Amino acid sequence: MAGLFTRIRKQGDPPENGEATPPPVAPIAASDLARRVELLDSLEETGVGWFWASDAEGRMIYLSPAALEPFAMRSDEFAGRTITQVFEEERREEGTSQGGRPLKFLLAARNSFGATPVRVKLGRGDAWWEIAGKPRFGKDGSFHGYRGTARDITGTHEERRKQERASQYDSLTGLANRYRMSRQLEQMLKAFAHAKRSCALMMLDLDRFKQVNDTLGHPAGDELLKQVAARIRGVFGDRVEIGRLGGDEFQAILPDLDDRGQLGDIAQELIQMASQPYSINGSRAVIGVSIGIAVAPYDGIAPEELTKAADLALYAAKGGGRGQHRFYSRELRDQASFRHQIEQDLRDALHGEQLRMHYQPIVDAGTHEVACMEALMRWEHPDRGMISPADFIPVAEEVGLIRQMGTWALNEVCRAVTTWPGTVKAAVNVSAVQFAADDFVDVVRGALKRSGVDPARIELEITESVFMGDVERSARVFAALKKLGVRLSLDDFGTGYSSLSYLRDAPFDKIKIDQSFVRGCAGKDSNNLAIVAAVVSLAGALRMETVAEGVETKDELEAVTKQGATHLQGILFSRAVPSEEALRRFEAGELHYAPRGPEKYRAERRTEFRRIGLIHGDHRYNVFLRNLSKTGAKIEGLLGVEVGTEVVLDLGGGQLAVAVVRRSEGSSQGVEFETPLISDGAEGLCTRHRVSPYQIELAGKPLQALGDDPYAALMSMQNRTPKAFMEVQLG
Incomplete structure (x- = not known):
């Protein structure tokens, strides 16, 4: 047992029986440069740690010889390269090194930095190191360069990266997972709010995916999800962060995009892409996708707020018949409540x-x-x-x-x-x-x-x-x-x-x-008539009847009849x-239906009757919107409005449409928009852009998503000039 329990010897204790007298201790003094260099040489030779140094211009002037051996490079070949040429900072998910600053920034600021993973590529090889550095200054304050340490972490680096990736990426599709998307959205919204930038969030949910799982099995469902992910990547490329949140739900974060026209085009491209047939283990599957879109800061500032807005838009898209996209609007909150009530009342x-x-x-x-x-x-x-x-x-x-x-x-x-x-x-x-x-x-x-x-x-x-x-x-x-x-x-x-x-x-x-092919098919620039003709010809060859749906005008009636449609509906x-x-x-024996309606197709107009704002000069007037199309609107409620007058219609929700009065009769005016409206994904229309919450913030208001009347929050009317028009009450 004596070998296990040995008394610890203290300095100055007399030697035990048979022991030689130890030599006196000789500490390495700070002035003993030879022994200090020998110590550093020994450390370098073990490979436990290496040293590097740069001059004041950032050029490397020293790297431990043992560190250069794997690259088959001599010291003279290495000297003169800059620190950033030798050490390429790892692009970690946080995007920064110690202290939240990139390595290049720390070097430019001549700050110290702790253990930082870098990629080293020299000669005929590359490796991963962990380096640290400290700036060196002369007595007069002049900068002399960096002195630092390095160690090889290649052996553990790849395993760590795999673990990090597994924690942030979906193993099935390779897309970001819910955790990463949530963190990315949080970081982006925080940075973009500070920089006054916009960010769109798209929520995508597959239509009829469960049917594929139930009929073809879960392996087929997994294969379908992988193919869908590849198609989504094909639409977005590398410029957009894409994630799979779980099941058949996907998400995309689109930086610096608030034009709802562009967003709608992207959504429609995704919808068309996803609806193309899939080949899965010899079977054919057809699905669709519904998309909800929300834009920061208009629809939300915080991640939870923006995500909820996109979810409501997605819910509306699926409720509208699927295979559609919707933009978030404040009305969707009321519609969600209405839909819940519908569900409760439907059984009754x-x-x-x-x-x-x-x-x-x-x-x-x-x-x-x-x-x-x-x-x-x-x-x-x-x-x-x-x-x-x-x-x-x-x-x-x-x-x-x-x-x-x-x-x-x-x-x-x-x-x-x-x-x-x-x-x-x-x-x-x-x-x-x-x-x-x-x-x-x-x-x-x-x-x-x-x-x-x-x-x-x-x-x-x-x-x-x-x-x-x-x-x-x-x-x-x-x-x-x-x-x-x-x-x-x-x-x-x-x-x-x-x-x-x-x-x-x-x-x-x-x-x-x-009806989408019948509508406007008589127009000169419409391709719909060719599609109608092709379907009629195909049906005739297969000895099938055809019905042209949605016939609303006499020119459409004449067009589809000439193409040979056997039946009509509308x-x-x-x-x-x-x-x-x-x-x-x-x-009564009345089996004949005479066509009654307009002669020609006109651009689709939505018949409405709601109060909106009209802005002219220093004043805001209350008017009624009678109908609305992409290119113009009919309003009522003002007298004394001359043709050619420039006005702005406040359509609500921060939507301002610049317009010119083209027709004016009594209290009724027809206006033409400077920029056409776009589809909101349903049967409605909306503006491409809205009043920015950043503009409202500049007016002295707190930064928040658009409220019920964002224009009022942006502008405080001074009424410096008399009103140009007279408001009238409409019954």
């Missing part, structure tokens, strides 16, 4: 007989006699009145009520058709969720049997989204439906998921040409009417 609507079926005629293109009636569901809320299908159908799909509602609609339509003339058919819309149900064919069979209707008088309108996933199952369902005797119609053809294989393999009787003939009104017309 189904059981409380609040749902109604309305019918819009589809007429023969040659005779204008009704050939079919498309059934469209309406909801008559006891308190809110009529609620748009655009508001409640997406909610019904999300909460799982669409199948029950679809079954009710099918039974209701089949019953109604038995009371119509025998030449009139009925078309019923079938959602992708309803079509995917295992009992869908049985539901159709039951509705036909209970009503006793001739199956040939029932058309099932099916969108291309039903071909997602299990193609073989879709083929079996189509075959079973045709066996029942019903007709099949392909709805919204050409709006994003088209494939000729659908027409080759599915037994459709009719193709409906989407408000030029009739809007959708209640079942009782349709029945009264049929009982």
Whole structure:
């Protein structure tokens, strides 16, 4: 045990038995330069640490010889290179070295710096070192250069980088993960607020991804996510930070971009890109993407605020029918509350007989006699009145009520058709969720049997989204439906998921040409007419009928008729009417629908009636906005406005549109915008730019997202001149 427990010898203790007398201790004095150099040489030779030095101009004048050996370089070949030529600072996620400053900054400021990872590339090799340095000054304060230490960390560097990457990047797609995106957004917003810069945040959520997972399996879903990530990279390139937050949700941070026109173009490119078919292990999958967009500082200053705004915009995009983009606006908060109320009331609507079926005629293109009636569901809320299908159908799909509602609609339509003339058919819309149900064919069979209707008088309108996933199952369902005797119609053809294989393999009787191609097809510069002609020709070759949807003007009617469309549908003939009104017309023998409407297509205008601001000189007037298009608007409420007057319309939410009065009659004016408005992704319009919160901050207000009336916060009207116009009250 004596070997384990040995008394510690102290300096000055007498030697033990048999021990030689140790030589006296000889400490290395500060003046003993030879021994100090020998000590440093020994340290360099061990490889534990090396030394380097530079002159006042930043040129390297010394590096331990042992450090140069791996590079097969002599000292004379090395001398004269600058510090930054030899040591390339590692680009860490923080983007800075010790003290929050880059190495170049510290060297220029002649500051000391602690352990800093750098890449060293000399001669025929490269390595990773950790260096530290301290500036050296003469007695007179003159700078003599740097003296520093270095050690090789190549062995541990790569492992550390792998660990860092794993903590910040998604292992499946290679994109940044939620943690990194959150940190990047926080750092960027903080820096950009200080520099008065803007930053856009895009939230992307895949449409119908769950269907791929359920039908093709999770490995296929993973492969799809990787392909989607690659396509997103292809759109953004390296200029944008892209991340996968989890599941099928992605995010992109776009610095220095607040032009909503550019953002909308990027969003549409992403939507088109994502909707192209994917090949996965021999199977074909088609999905879509919905996008929500928020911009700092307009929609939020803090990361949480901006993220919530983008989430609300994404929610609105998905609720609007998917495959769309939305910009955040303050109205979305109210819409989210409204949507929540819709979800709660929808169950009562189904059981409380609040749902109604309305019918819009589809007429023969040659005779204008009704050939079919498309059934469209309406909801008559006891308190809110009529609620748009655009508001409640997406909610019904999300909460799982669409199948029950679809079954009710099918039974209701089949019953109604038995009371119509025998030449009139009925078309019923079938959602992708309803079509995917295992009992869908049985539901159709039951509705036909209970009503006793001739199956040939029932058309099932099916969108291309039903071909997602299990193609073989879709083929079996189509075959079973045709066996029942019903007709099949392909709805919204050409709006994003088209494939000729659908027409080759599915037994459709009719193709409906989407209204987006019919609208304005008679215009000289429109390519829509060529698309209409191509679809009609294709359908004719396949012995299918065609329906031109959304015919609103007589020039559109003439154009699609000349191209050979067999059937027509649109408000030029009739809007959708209640079942009782349709029945009264049929009982009166009124099967002919005369076209009634405008002669020519005009740029789309939104009929509105809301109060906005009009700014002229030092004054802000209250006017009513009657209608709105991309190029102009009609306003009411002012007298004495001359043609040619320049004004600014405050459309709300910081949207200022410079305009010129082109028409003025009494209290009504028509104005033309200096810069056209753009689509907000839905059916609305918005300005490219808004009042900047940075401008409001300069006016003495705290920096925050845009409020209810940002213009009022920006400008304090002095009213230095008399009012030029007279405001009038409108009934």
